[in-house]
Amino acid sequence: MFDTSKAMLYLAQVEKNPTSGKIQLQVLARQESEYVWEVDHCETLLLTKESSLSAGVLVLVEIDHNQQIISIQNAKEWILSILQQHLTKNAINPQFIEAEQSKVEKWRQEITAQNLELNRRALEIETRREQLQELEQELKRDRKELDKLQKELMIDN
Numbered sequence: 001m002f003d004t005s006k007a008m009l010y011l012a013q014v015e016k017n018p019t020s021g022k023i024q025l026q027v028l029a030r031q032e033s034e035y036v037w038e039v040d041h042c043e044t045l046l047l048t049k050e051s052s053l054s055a056g057v058l059v060l061v062e063i064d065h066n067q068q069i070i071s072i073q074n075a076k077e078w079i080l081s082i083l084q085q086h087l088t089k090n091a092i093n094p095q096f097i098e099a100e101q102s103k104v105e106k107w108r109q110e111i112t113a114q115n116l117e118l119n120r121r122a123l124e125i126e127t128r129r130e131q132l133q134e135l136e137q138e139l140k141r142d143r144k145e146l147d148k149l150q151k152e153l154m155i156d157n
Contacts (some may be wrong), residue, residue, distance in 0.1 A: 010061045014053040023051050
């Protein structure tokens with residue numbers, strides 16, 4: 001929205017100074033970086049030019065390094081876009097993130113359990129394979145022994 005490398009952006013509320021009756025801006029927050037704002041009620045900005053701003057209106061104020069006001073815009077659309085992006089039903093908010101983290105954790109646990117089951121099955125299959133190899137070797141030995149005994153029987157007869 002604004003180039004913050006050249007200027008600072010503030011959210012302010014238009015007020016009427018009770019003593020002088022002039023319009024001034026009460027700073028509510030200032031932009032620290034693109035997505036970081038700091039609440040700040042300490043500063044009041046004086047308008048050097050006449051303004052048609054009504055008391056109570058929220059505005060975005062762009063200020064240069066010399067503390068001179070560059071621009072003032074009504075903050076309505078900006079606030080509505082923040083609400084739409086972060087606070088509506090389909091927005092990414094802390095509750096949404098927490099729910100998604102819970103889902104991810106549940107999936108991680110399910111995958112871990114499935115992985116353990118697969119590892120158990122693989123070990124079981126490997127054990128059975130080894131048992132089959134041993135049985136096969138034993139069968140070969142028994143077959144040789146039988147062949148040997150059969151030959152001996154034939155020789156004796």
